[in-house]
Amino acid sequence: MQKLILLALVGLGAQLVDGSLGMAYGVTSTTLLLAIGTNPAAASATVHLAEIGTTLVSGLSHWRFGNVDWKVVLKIGVPGAIGAFAGATVLSNISTEVAAPLMAVILLVLGFYVFIRFTFQGLPKGQLGKPLRKRFLAPLGLVGGFIDATGGGGWGPVGTPAILASGRLEPRKTIGSIDTSEFLVAIAASLGFIWGIGSESIDYGWVLALLLGGVIAAPIAAWLVRHIPPRVLGAAVGGVIILTNTRSLLRSDWIDAPDGVRYAFYGVIYVAWAAAIVYSVLQYRKHAAEDKQIIAEAEHATTAGEVPDDKASANA
Structure with a gap:
């Protein structure tokens, strides 16, 4: 019962982050499931089945808060579903001994990407209003x-920064569209895992x-996405992902680092975090x-049928 309550709290926290940042539900949840010894394929399957509802x-x-661009949802969601089914099939046929550290590497790379992107660059907002x-x-x-x-997660860390980097879609609509399109990805991945490892x-x-x-x-x-600083949240979440997956790698059969080495790594991560x-x-x-002024001007220009020319700051 205690484990179920903990998982519910993990799901709540992960969705708060994902819904306001456009990423990290899968990465955060899968990382924690792996940390308690769950099989990699089963961990990813569990998260993706839960994601169908979330x-x-x-x-x-x-959609109710006006954060969704439906054209973007369809253009990225359908190919995403195809890729997710293929990825689930691949992971289902890899042994646990190989899959666990391999997934930790994927999650660690994604964690570094989120951490560096949001800490040093923030949310790019140049060329808002131009079509994707x-x-x-x-x-x-x-x-x-x-x-x-x-990787048990990665739709947001791959899609959200890439679209934000294009500077063509405002942050709240980028996050809302990525979250909405993930529904198709979750269904396809879940079907792939059920077919690959069995229910x-x-x-x-x-x-x-x-x-x-x-x-x-x-x-x-969805309400917080209009108010919370994504830059700060991105740095915080990236640190969690890096710390947890560094721990998994250092304790894996690939490295099996001694206690002194592991604690030194943890100390450096805590300070940097x-x-x-x-x-x-x-x-x-x-x-x-x-x-805020840049986004307001871009929204006004889009409403008026114009394309903004502003070269925005990359900080958010």
Whole structure:
């Protein structure tokens, strides 16, 4: 019972982050499931089954708050579903001994990407209002879906920063569209895992616990996305992912590092993590007013049928 309550809290926290940042539900949840000894394929399957419900509620909540661009959802979501099914099939046929450290490497890379991107660059907002092309979104969705299924998460860390980096879609609509399109990815990945490992390998009590926490958090996160500083949240979440997966790798058969080496790594990560959060807060405060003005001007230009020419700051 205690484990189910903990999983529900994990689902709640992960969805709060995912719904307000556009990433990290799968990466966060899978990382914690692996930390308690869950089989990699079963962990990813559990998270994706829970995501069917959480992404549905999250998508509806973002739609109600006007955070969704449906053209983007379709252009990236369908290729994402194809990639996710393929990734689930691949992970289902890899041995646990190989899959566990391999997944930790994937999650660690994604964690570093989130951590560095949001700490030092924030949310790019240049060229807001210009259309996103299918030739950009389709390959992005295919790769993101594959990584999401094999890594237990990655749809947001791949899709959200890539679209934000294009500077063509404002942050809240990027996050809302990525969260909504993930519904298709979750369905495809779940079908792939059930076909690959069988439904008997999945603990549906865990799925329900993660789902319950995520469903409670989804509408709150959709509202928070208009108010919470994504830069600060990105630095915080990236640090959690890096710390947890560094621990998994150092204790794996691949490395099996002694205690002294592991603690030294943890100390460096803690210091860098604290410094990144402080830096992100300072940078957010420094550029908050400027960034709000840029977004307001872009929204006004889009409503008026114009395409903004502003070269925006990369800080958020």
